Amino acid sequence: MFTEKLNKRIDAVDSMLCVGLDPDLKRLPEHISRDAAGVTAFCRAIVDTTAPYVCAFKPQIAYFAGAGLEKALEDTIAYIREKHPDIVVILDAKRGDIGSTAKQYAKEAFERYQADAVTLSPYMGFDTIEPYFAYEGRGVILLCRTSNPGGADIEELVTKDGDMVYERVAKLAAGPWNVNGQVGLVVGATQPAEIARVRALAPATPLLVPGIGAQGGDVDAAVAAGLDAEGRGMIINSSRAVIFAGQGEDFAQAAAQAAKTTRDAIRAAKTKARG
Amino acid sequence: MFTEKLNKRIDAVDSMLCVGLDPDLKRLPEHISRDAAGVTAFCRAIVDTTAPYVCAFKPQIAYFAGAGLEKALEDTIAYIREKHPDIVVILDAKRGDIGSTAKQYAKEAFERYQADAVTLSPYMGFDTIEPYFAYEGRGVILLCRTSNPGGADIEELVTKDGDMVYERVAKLAAGPWNVNGQVGLVVGATQPAEIARVRALAPATPLLVPGIGAQGGDVDAAVAAGLDAEGRGMIINSSRAVIFAGQGEDFAQAAAQAAKTTRDAIRAAKTKARG
Numbered sequence: 001m002f003t004e005k006l007n008k009r010i011d012a013v014d015s016m017l018c019v020g021l022d023p024d025l026k027r028l029p030e031h032i033s034r035d036a037a038g039v040t041a042f043c044r045a046i047v048d049t050t051a052p053y054v055c056a057f058k059p060q061i062a063y064f065a066g067a068g069l070e071k072a073l074e075d076t077i078a079y080i081r082e083k084h085p086d087i088v089v090i091l092d093a094k095r096g097d098i099g100s101t102a103k104q105y106a107k108e109a110f111e112r113y114q115a116d117a118v119t120l121s122p123y124m125g126f127d128t129i130e131p132y133f134a135y136e137g138r139g140v141i142l143l144c145r146t147s148n149p150g151g152a153d154i155e156e157l158v159t160k161d162g163d164m165v166y167e168r169v170a171k172l173a174a175g176p177w178n179v180n181g182q183v184g185l186v187v188g189a190t191q192p193a194e195i196a197r198v199r200a201l202a203p204a205t206p207l208l209v210p211g212i213g214a215q216g217g218d219v220d221a222a223v224a225a226g227l228d229a230e231g232r233g234m235i236i237n238s239s240r241a242v243i244f245a246g247q248g249e250d251f252a253q254a255a256a257q258a259a260k261t262t263r264d265a266i267r268a269a270k271t272k273a274r275g
Numbered sequence: 276m277f278t279e280k281l282n283k284r285i286d287a288v289d290s291m292l293c294v295g296l297d298p299d300l301k302r303l304p305e306h307i308s309r310d311a312a313g314v315t316a317f318c319r320a321i322v323d324t325t326a327p328y329v330c331a332f333k334p335q336i337a338y339f340a341g342a343g344l345e346k347a348l349e350d351t352i353a354y355i356r357e358k359h360p361d362i363v364v365i366l367d368a369k370r371g372d373i374g375s376t377a378k379q380y381a382k383e384a385f386e387r388y389q390a391d392a393v394t395l396s397p398y399m400g401f402d403t404i405e406p407y408f409a410y411e412g413r414g415v416i417l418l419c420r421t422s423n424p425g426g427a428d429i430e431e432l433v434t435k436d437g438d439m440v441y442e443r444v445a446k447l448a449a450g451p452w453n454v455n456g457q458v459g460l461v462v463g464a465t466q467p468a469e470i471a472r473v474r475a476l477a478p479a480t481p482l483l484v485p486g487i488g489a490q491g492g493d494v495d496a497a498v499a500a501g502l503d504a505e506g507r508g509m510i511i512n513s514s515r516a517v518i519f520a521g522q523g524e525d526f527a528q529a530a531a532q533a534a535k536t537t538r539d540a541i542r543a544a545k546t547k548a549r550g
Contacts, residue, residue: 022376062372066379068387070345096396097337097369098423101297104341112343121371123398123418125425143398148373150400157443158435165432165440172428 002117002139002182003206006088009055010232016223016270017263018056018090019255020210020239021046021076022063027244029251039064039072042251044079046243049256053263056088056235058208061113077113088116090208090235094143096121102131110135117141119186119208122169126177139182139206144169144198147188147211166194167201174202184208189236192221199226199233207234213241213262223269231274238262277392277414277457278481281363284330285507291498291545292538293331293365294530295485295514296321296351297338302519304526314339314347317526319354321518324531328538331363331510333483352388363391365483365510369418371396377406385410392416394461394483397444401452414457414481419444419473422463422486441469442476449477459483464511467496474501474508482509488516488537498544506549513537 010016023039032038047057057080064073077089091113095105109118110132117139120129132140145155145166155166163171173183187198189211198207207226212219219236226234242262246254285291298314307313322332332355339348352364366388370380384393384407392414395404407415420430420441430441438446448458462473464486473482482501487494494511501509517537521529 024375024379060372060376060379062370062376062379062383065345066382066387068345070340070343094372094396095337095369096371096398096418097335098421100299101335101337104299104335104337107341108337112341121369121396121398123371123396123429124421124423125428125430127423127425129425143371146373146399148399148402150402150404153400153447154398154440154444155400157432157440160433160435160437162435165429168432169429 001137002088005086005116006055006206006235007232009086009088012086013052013055014267015053015055015263016232016234016236016266017054017259018058018208018235018237019046019050019054019242019259020092020237021057021059021243022239023072024063025067027240029247031249036069036072039069040075043072043076045252046255047076047080047084049252050242050259051084051087053256053259054087056090058090058092058237060092060239073113077115081114089114090141091115091118094119094121096124096128098124099127099131102128106132106135110138117184119143122172126172129177133180137182139184141184141186141206141208142169142173144173144185145187145191145194147190151188167197170198170201174205186210187226189218189222192218192225195222195225199228204228204233208237209234210237212236213238219265220269220272223266224273227270227273231270236266276412277363280361280391281330281481281510282507284361284363287361288327288330289542290328290330290538291507291509291511291541292329292534293333293483293510293512294321294325294329294517294534295367295512296332296334296518297514298347299338300342302515304522306524311344311347314344315350318347318351320527321530322351322355322359324527325517325534326359326362328531328534329362331365333365333367333512335367335514348388352390356389364389365416366390366393369394369396371399371403373399374402374406377403381407381410385413392457392459394418397447401447404452408455412457414459416459416461416481416483417444417448419448419460420462420466420469422465426463442472445473445476449480461485462501464493464497467493467500470497470500474503479503479508483512484509485512487511488513494540495544495547498541499548502545502548506545511541
């Protein structure tokens with residue numbers, strides 16, 4: 001079960017840090033070859049050195065698909081599952097399509113790539129989410145309020161009931177759409193007030209929070225806003241600031257150091273928030 | 276240019292039919308092998324026999340990705356571009372992600388797969404659409420009002436200004452988001468009243484209209500609602516009803532017959548609508 005595995009891992013290593021695996025070919029260390037073997041080796045090295053500090057890894061499928069490197073994604077996730085089976089794997093795919101097509105995307109995420117959870121768009125409604133529940137215990141994490149500049153364009157439209165669109169998504173995800181207890185929400189770290197709002201609407205929902213590090217989110221504010229009653233409930237993602245921390249032969253050690261520093265900042269923020 | 280190529284093709288063959296390439300392994304004719312070679316052969320055969328009747332082909336990437344058959348998708352689109360260069364290729368991907376990630380998806384759609392246009396989700400806002408405009412002349416087709424049962428969950432939320440969410444998307448797509456004149460909208464065929472509403476808000480925007488055939492949309496009503504002032508402006512998609520029309524050795528001829536029948540129904544609907 002996605003949420004149980006997540007909570008167990010968060011407790012085991014006292015970390016809510018997720019490391020995002022976005023192997024941008026333009027930013028890989030120079031000595032790494034720009035092919036499936038190189039990208040897989042890069043990801044494996046990052047995975048091994050950062051593993052002690054994380055609750056989850058989040059491969060971003062676009063970086064693999066853009067370069068035709070699906071094989072590297074398959075191999076990277078298989079490696080995580082073999083060597084670090086307690087760490088949650090979230091496939092960041094943001095898919096969203098009608099039922100018969102959603103079945104294919106669910107197969108992609110859960111059979112082909114063997115992810116524990118997948119990110120999805122809520123735009124097309126519940127029947128585009130439902131097919132993923134056929135995979136028992138797997139998680140779906142719905143886009144809610146994202147941290148990008150245009151995030152407000154649609155997500156913050158105010159409905160006539162007074163809810164913004166993202167608030168409606170939060171209510172649905174915490175309520176009628178949460179058929180298996182394995183539904184999470186994406187809320188950007190750069191909007192602590194909105195994290196707090198989502199937490200109020202969805203008290204027990206795991207929040208995937210991107211935007212720490214390269215995107216400039218404030219860790220203290222985000223953690224204070226998003227912790228659940230048990231002092232967990234957050235998966236705080238850093239991608240580029242960790243995986244591209246170093247450009248030399250010791251890139252994986254530099255990544256580990258960045259991961260440790262970020263984990264410590266999250267831990268400190270949690271201690272502060274819990275008083 | 277996507278729209279120019281589309282209009283030219285619509286006029287050349289007097290057809291607004293788009294055939295969706297959704298090679299569901301469970302529904303392929305029995306004699307087709309369930310691998311990249313088989314799927315490519317299936318798609319090529321359908322493409323060749325249905326080409327005279329279509330303005331566009333729309334491969335649905337999920338069916339390729341779910342089965343690990345990206346190679347078949349690459350080969351199918353390369354084949355269309357080589358043998359039928361006047362026919363528009365729309366990659367149905369419904370991607371949506373922050374700028375740096377969107378660049379990778381744009382690369383996937385336009386460099387790797389060489390599509391003329393790609394479907395996208397508007398949920399995360401304008402800066403998640405913008406990177407696609409870096410590819411001059413390529414089209415982006417935004418989800419607006421979809422034909423699935425849950426389509427109303429988010430798309431029909433009424434905002435305090437009185438617009439539904441999908442109406443806001445239509446206005447954005449026809450206005451500030453249409454920076455290159457190559458922006459289209461997805462509107463399901465099963466909701467003619469909503470097609471008419473989108474057409475009113477976006478008079479010159481090409482509408483990709485799925486839901487004819489297997490999904491049961493009424494061709495006459497959809498066409499009457501969606502035609503633009505020039506009697507074009509629609510890309511009416513049928514997938515399963517065409518490509519799985521036959522299960523025998525003559526499956527491609529059966530598909531051609533189904534495509535021709537659907538094209539004729541669209542033509543007749545157009546004549547009726549234009550009086």
